[in-house]
Amino acid sequence: MRIRNVAWGGLVTAALLSGGWAQAAGDSAAVERGRYVVSTSGCNDCHTRGYPESGGKVPVEEWLKGNPVGFSGPWGTTYPANLRLVAQSLDEAQWLQAARREMRPPMPWFSLRDMSDEDLRAVYAFIRSLGEPGEAAPEYVPPGVAVTTPYIDFVPRNLPNRQAAR
Numbered sequence: 001m002r003i004r005n006v007a008w009g010g011l012v013t014a015a016l017l018s019g020g021w022a023q024a025a026g027d028s029a030a031v032e033r034g035r036y037v038v039s040t041s042g043c044n045d046c047h048t049r050g051y052p053e054s055g056g057k058v059p060v061e062e063w064l065k066g067n068p069v070g071f072s073g074p075w076g077t078t079y080p081a082n083l084r085l086v087a088q089s090l091d092e093a094q095w096l097q098a099a100r101r102e103m104r105p106p107m108p109w110f111s112l113r114d115m116s117d118e119d120l121r122a123v124y125a126f127i128r129s130l131g132e133p134g135e136a137a138p139e140y141v142p143p144g145v146a147v148t149t150p151y152i153d154f155v156p157r158n159l160p161n162r163q164a165a166r
């Protein structure tokens with residue numbers, strides 16, 4: 001009887017272990033896919049400080065921590081969010097909803113809206129695999145309110161008169 005129990009215990013342990021491994025393998029495939037989607041969809045251009053200026057040479061340890069440099073336009077001034085903090089504060093279902101909301105410019109929210117559930121989940125898994133989140137990005141500043149942080153003037157210049165008049 002004792003031997004049978006030990007044998008069963010071994011089987012159960014083996015089953016649990018292999019289940020855990022399959023899960024871990026699935027998770028790491030999602031993290032890899034998420035990294036690919038993030039790095040080819042331009043998320044770092046805005047959500048990682050200095051990324052475009054460095055030709056994409058910012059190490060992954062610094063990715064997606066948000067940006068203290070705002071974008072100013074008719075919508076006010078927006079700051080690319082610290083996506084590590086965002087992903088850590090939401091469960092997967094909440095992330096899918098939050099990522100598909102309409103957002104202010106220049107966030108290409110329509111790209112996330114059109115992303116498959118699978119890719120959005122992979123992006124979530126990847127962001128959550130990143131380390132220490134760091135500081136939140138500054139709060140949104142409405143139009144007409146003084147901006148105290150660095151910002152990029154996101155307004156077209158030298159448009160032909162016909163367009164400028166519109």
Ligand code: HEC
Nearest residue numbers: 041042043045046078079080081086099103104106107140
């Ligand atoms: C051109 C700059 C730009 C790019 C590229 C960009 N974002 Fe954003 N993102 C922003 C800005 C600015 C905000 C804040 C918008 C606001 O305040 O409404 C934002 C907000 C978000 C939010 C909402 C955060 C919150 O607080 O709930 C998510 C999620 C997000 N971005 C994900 C992404 C992902 C994923 C990618 C890549 C596919 C991406 N963004 C690419 C600029 C950008």
